[in-house]
Amino acid sequence: MKLVIAVVQDKDSNKLAQNLVKADIRATKLASTGGFLHAGNTTFMIGTDDEMVDEVMQIIQQSCKAREQVVTPMSPMGASMESYIPHPVNVQVGGATIFVLDVEQFAQF
Amino acid sequence: MKLVIAVVQDKDSNKLAQNLVKADIRATKLASTGGFLHAGNTTFMIGTDDEMVDEVMQIIQQSCKAREQVVTPMSPMGASMESYIPHPVNVQVGGATIFVLDVEQFAQF
Amino acid sequence: MKLVIAVVQDKDSNKLAQNLVKADIRATKLASTGGFLHAGNTTFMIGTDDEMVDEVMQIIQQSCKAREQVVTPMSPMGASMESYIPHPVNVQVGGATIFVLDVEQFAQF
Ligand code: NI
Numbered sequence: 001m002k003l004v005i006a007v008v009q010d011k012d013s014n015k016l017a018q019n020l021v022k023a024d025i026r027a028t029k030l031a032s033t034g035g036f037l038h039a040g041n042t043t044f045m046i047g048t049d050d051e052m053v054d055e056v057m058q059i060i061q062q063s064c065k066a067r068e069q070v071v072t073p074m075s076p077m078g079a080s081m082e083s084y085i086p087h088p089v090n091v092q093v094g095g096a097t098i099f100v101l102d103v104e105q106f107a108q109f
Numbered sequence: 110m111k112l113v114i115a116v117v118q119d120k121d122s123n124k125l126a127q128n129l130v131k132a133d134i135r136a137t138k139l140a141s142t143g144g145f146l147h148a149g150n151t152t153f154m155i156g157t158d159d160e161m162v163d164e165v166m167q168i169i170q171q172s173c174k175a176r177e178q179v180v181t182p183m184s185p186m187g188a189s190m191e192s193y194i195p196h197p198v199n200v201q202v203g204g205a206t207i208f209v210l211d212v213e214q215f216a217q218f
Numbered sequence: 219m220k221l222v223i224a225v226v227q228d229k230d231s232n233k234l235a236q237n238l239v240k241a242d243i244r245a246t247k248l249a250s251t252g253g254f255l256h257a258g259n260t261t262f263m264i265g266t267d268d269e270m271v272d273e274v275m276q277i278i279q280q281s282c283k284a285r286e287q288v289v290t291p292m293s294p295m296g297a298s299m300e301s302y303i304p305h306p307v308n309v310q311v312g313g314a315t316i317f318v319l320d321v322e323q324f325a326q327f
């Protein structure tokens with residue numbers, strides 16, 4: 001038995017939750033406070049058999065992999081609307097940090 | 110030293126907290142977001158000596174064991190009040206999922 | 219790789235977060251619900267290389283060590299203002315409870 005702890009961005013949280021349900025993998029979500037290093041995180045705790053860890057890792061990767069997104073920024077504060085020419089920029093979204101811990105004992109009542 | 114992580118239903122959370130206090134066992138509660146798999150959970154982190162793990166497990170079981178509860182459902186939406194005959198149903202409440210992890214190092218400042 | 223789980227008082231949480239950032243150590247904050255044993259806690263999860271655990275422990279200690287603070291209590295409810303003579307008292311603030319767990323597998327996507 002392993003405990004997989006995955007920290008993912010809020011925006012990927014629903015997709016990950018749905019994909020875990022589809023794969024019949026049980027999980028618990030912990031609220032991460034608006035953070036300093038990882039603002040807008042959700043932490044998943046996933047208990048899983050040893051031989052399912054790879055599948056869980058794949059589901060997390062498919063749901064949350066870091067990727068670039070094209071964003072067209074709003075007019076910057078103070079810039080006159082006339083002089084502002086919006087141009088799209090790439091920002092990185094997504095990503096997951098995963099820790100796999102060994103579970104010595106597991107119980108359900 | 111072990112770290113016991115217990116995911117319990119919100120409705121059992123206060124009872125478990127009180128029973129841990131009574132047994133002089135220290136714990137920390139983590140907020141679980143309204144979840145997909147375990148809506149309305151609370152996650153307890155309980156640090157405990159190796160020889161106390163069984164007692165902690167028993168306290169969790171006594172506080173949170175899955176059980177049936179008789180509920181009389183409200184009139185279903187759209188049913189006319191005349192034709193609705195309420196009858197009690199059994200629903201399962203409670204339950205706990207518990208992971209025991211080994212703690213390599215423990216400190217308090 | 220280790221996972222350091224540190225439960226600290228809310229009032230030390232910002233200082234710890236800043237000191238971790240300064241040391242370039244990544245962390246995630248979990249919201250602790252208003253608790254029974256540790257009201258107003260924040261739980262930090264810090265993934266770190268084995269050889270950095272001591273430094274992480276030192277940063278936590280420097281940021282959160284239990285200490286006395288002199289507080290002058292407000293007039294107690296119901297006491298007449300004339301008869302109330304405020305005198306400062308020492309209260310203990312701060313403190314941290316730290317668990318170091320071994321990480322079997324670590325991944326970032
Ligand atoms: Ni991270």
Ligand code: NI
Binds near residue numbers: 026116147205206
């Ligand atoms: Ni569960």
Ligand code: NI
Binds near residue numbers: 225
């Ligand atoms: Ni504590």
